[in-house]
Amino acid sequence: MSFGGFSWKRAFGVTKAKRKIAKATGIPTTKAGRKRKAQSLLWKSLFGK
Template sequence: MKDKIKIPGVFFSWKRALGITKVKQRIAKETGIPTTQSGLEKKIGNAILKAIFRRQ
């Protein structure tokens, strides 16, 4: 069994180290399309609700 020593507040993200996070944030900002699952679900849900409850 692998024991991991965890130090509170100290972590390493290989995605951040490679710059993937920054690229994803830039794409999301420029296109207006979220790159996270929760963000995408929220955007789709809001669009559906607007379509249903749109006043004419």
Template sequence: MARRKSNTGIPGLSFSWKRALGISQTKQRIARQTGIPTTKAGMERKLGKMILKLIFGK
């Protein structure tokens, strides 16, 4: 199995420009306030649940 290379060159330490700029926190805040997830999987889960509620009325 090949090891992944850290983007900082230091094993166990990585850097995320999105977290550094606050994009991740802003997306989380929006998702909490609106109730709409910002991840693809989250949106698919929410839509699937809504469709099942419409079909089965539960």
């Protein structure tokens, strides 16, 4: 179990870059986020809101 050690991705700014891209495009970069967004779009197209 990790309690917040050193992260290469954070050190090189990968996390920040991914967040910036996600905010600019409106498309999440995580697998769960993309799935949630796709389901939301599907439900809205089927039932409208």
